[in-house]
Structure formats: C-alpha cells, structure tokens
Amino acid sequence: MAEHQDQVPLTGDGVHDTGIDVIVVGAGFGGIACAIECKRKGHRVMILEKVHELKHLGDMLSLGVNAGRILAKWGLHDKLWDVSVNARELHVHDYLGGLIQVQELSLPLFGAFAYNGHRALLHEVLLEHAKSLGIEIRMGHQVVEYREDEANRKAGVKIQTGETFDADVIVAADGVKSLARKFVIGYCDNPKPSGYAIYRAWFDAEEHGITTDPLTDFLTIHGDQLHAWIGKDVHFIASSSFGGKVICFFITHKDNTAVDGDWSSPGKIEDVLDIVKDWDPRCAAVVSKAPSCIDWKLLVHDPLPTWVSKSGRIVLIGDAAHPFLPSSMQGASQAIEDGTTLAVTLNLAGKNSVPLGTRTWESIRYQRVRDAQLLGGTTRNKWHGAKPGDSGKSFELPMPEWLLAFDAEACVYATYDGIAQSIVEDGYRQPSRQPSLSGDELSQRGCRGPHIGI
Secondary structure (H helix, E strand, O other): OOOOOOOOOEOOOOOEOOOOEEEEEOOOHHHHHHHHHHHHOOOEEEEEOOOOOOOOOOOEEEEOHHHHHHHHHOOOHHHHHHOEOOOOEEEEEEOOOOEEEEEEOOOOEOOEOOEEEEHHHHHHHHHHHHHHOOOEEEOOOOEEEEEEEHHHOEEEEEEOOOOEEEEOEEEEOOOOOOOHHHHHHOOOOOOEEEEEEEEEEEEEOOOOOOOOOOOOHHHOOOOOOEEEEEEOOEEEEEEEEOOOOEEEEEEEEEOOOOOOOOOEEEOOHHHHHHHOOOOOHHHHHHHHOOOOOEEEEEEEOOOOOOOEOOOOOEEEOHHHOOOOOHHHOOHHHHHHHHHHHHHHHHHHHOHHHHHHHHHHHHHHHHHHHHHHHHHHHHHHHHHHOOOOOOOOHHHOOOOOHHHHOEOHHHHHHHHHHHHHHHHHHHOOOOHHHOOOOOHHHHHHHHHEOOOOOO
16 A cells, blocks of 8 residues: 655665655654654754743653654664663652562663653754754644645644645644544543642752751762652652752642643642651652742643544644653653654655545554553553552562564555555544554554664
8 A cells, every 4th residue: 555656766865755745743752753764754844832941841851762763763872871860770669668669771772762851852853953953843823723625735823923834734733632633533632630630840859958868869869870769659750860960759649639721830839748748758858959849730621522623634643642641651652752753654655645644643653642641541540559568579560572673664554555455445434433453453563673782
C-alpha cells in the first residue's frame, strides 16, 4: 500500500520530497517530535505556537527508553544526558521510613537510554534541534479555528489575527485544553476530577538548606538520588539532580476539589506538611525547605472515540488525544511516539493518500496508548495501598518489555501494509469500535527495538 518515491525530487538535505505539507499546532514535546520526523521523512512542515516566548517553567519530566530510542536516532543522546537525573537506584520506603525495595535503574535498558530531568531543559534540546534542521516555528500564532476542505484535499487553520494557513494535514498537538478536539470528535469533551492532585516543587539544595540538615543531606552527599515514600493513599517522591545540587519533589494525594478554570495554581507548603505530618521525618524536612510549590489538580478524560477528523486531514496527538496520569511516566514519551509514527505513515501513504496514512496511524497507535495509560493507574493503586512491613519487587516501577523495548518507526514498517490494506478493503472504522493490537501483539509483529550502542 505504500507509494514508491524513487523518482521524487530530493530536498536540500538529500531526503526525498514527498510534497506533503504539514502544519503542527503546538510546540510541546509531541509537536516538536512530529515536526522533526516529518522533516526527516521529506515532508514540508511548519509549527504554529500560541505563546510569544517559551519560558523556563515546570519541573521533572520523564522520557522513557521507548522515546529515548527515537531521540538517540536523531543524535541527541549527549545533549539530553547532560541535563538528566542520573540516579542509579530508586529507594522505595513505606510512609514510616521502612525500606520496601531498592530498584536498580541501570541504563541502557533494551538497548536505549531514558532521560529524566527538568521539563524546560529537555524541551530546549528538542527545540534547538528542530531549529537546526531549518523547521519554521512561528511564535505568537494562536489557532482559533480548524477546517477541512476535502473537495480540494486540504485542511486549514485560522489564527487570532484572522490569517489562515492550509496544508495537506494539520497535526493538533495543542495539549489537554485542545481546541481541535471538539472539531475532531464533534462534541465538547470536558475533563473530570481524577480524585487526586499533586504538589510539586523544584529548588536549589544548598541555597535552601538541604545540604546542611542531617535529615535531608542524603539527597546530596552521594550525587543524584531518587527516593519514594508510599502508603495511606499517597506517594511522595524526592529526587536530586546535577550531582545533588537541585531538589525536586512531588506528592500525589487525594483531592476531590471541583476545578473551574486553571488546573494549576500556587500551593501552600503548610498544606503539604499536613499530609506528611506523621510520616518518616525526612519527608517533612525536605518539604519544609521548599520556597514554594505548585498545586496541580489531576483531571482525566474518557478515551476519545477517534483521534482523526471526518476527512482524515486533522489529527490529535499527545495530550490533545490522550492525557496521561503522571504515575504512568509515559505522557511525553507517547506523544513523541505519536509524532514519529505519523510522519512515517504519511511517508508510506504518499501525498495522494494522506487520509489513509492518518487512519492507519491511528490504528497502529490507539490500543498501545490505552495500555500505557492503564499502567499508570495500576502503579498508583499499588503504591497507595502499601503498608508498613511490606516489601518486595512488586513495588518497583513497572518496566514491561512491550512498552519500553518498542521501536515506533520499526513498528510502522512492520504493520503498515496490512493495516492500510484492511482499511482500503473493509472501510475505515473508529478504533474504539474495532479490535486493536495490544502492546504485546505489536511487539510480536516486529516492533521491538534493536539493541543500539551510543
């Protein structure tokens, strides 16, 4: 089903020009990754980002080895590793401080590296790489309207100034508050409280007394550290990075507060201290030294019936399609997989069959993403039910081979023709109404990543 492109002219980078025009809305991890891989696959790509300047916001973010495999192919390992937390073990404690398990975090795993660090620093590496490839990124371009014109085989957007842009495909990587979502599914999908919230903080260890307090210096004296305390329907994670110089903590706890407007707001350190008041005293000692924290309400969406518009030319990726709970540690990784996979399916479909490419992409991605989402809830429930005296490997962070040994690009080449042929012969059906391939099934079809050396 893939179009042959032997006679297609080359771009200036020596890549076959597919002639496919792609507009990516949103310059987050999924949007940037999609644009980079589109450029690598010969598509003409532009990013529209609503903010005028990307600011140094946020705290810890995890890019799993399944995403790391992609990023290493782009030559970004060294730059990402330089800004990553390099803890070699996860120490899991019960809430009173008893040691439950020490989990080895040896890398590479399944032939690739994970990158865990400050969201802004990791994102900057991808952004600069996109710029180095000559990808056009238009800042201050807020999309206010989506449209499709199948008669002319185009899709388009309008920005806040009234200016319009057309392309063969629009990739909506516009986050959890996606404007494109309603256009694609035909109704307003309002988030619901998950019953949980997270307090988060990121601060300098020496400046705020972590290094001089015997209750907290364990995070600094042996380099980068990663510790978790679990139980009583709570989990508290504290880590250090840059050789123990920077501290991050986040504590997930029950919260049924109704959310109206912003989901993230300044928190109160005294509220965090109240949660851990009868815990291992190291927890309160770490929390008390934070100069401030963020109170982030965790909201959930029901799985969408589809991520592809009626005409197949507007697609949702990343949080716009499938928001993740933080306990999955896969939100950004799955967004990167989304973008990479889409670039490849468009390349195989060709300019004349863009809707077939987007629908095949959806079929490849849908169930794998759902499986990864459910894993996050399983981990949280296990940790929140821990009791003093518990121990064992069952409390380790899950590292399933079907999730982490996955090679997104190889998966497309292994599965595209069969799935595309089925869509052509049997017609397109929304993935929520048809059987999809599970993570294990995808692995069995040649989607497992090779062991690569860096």
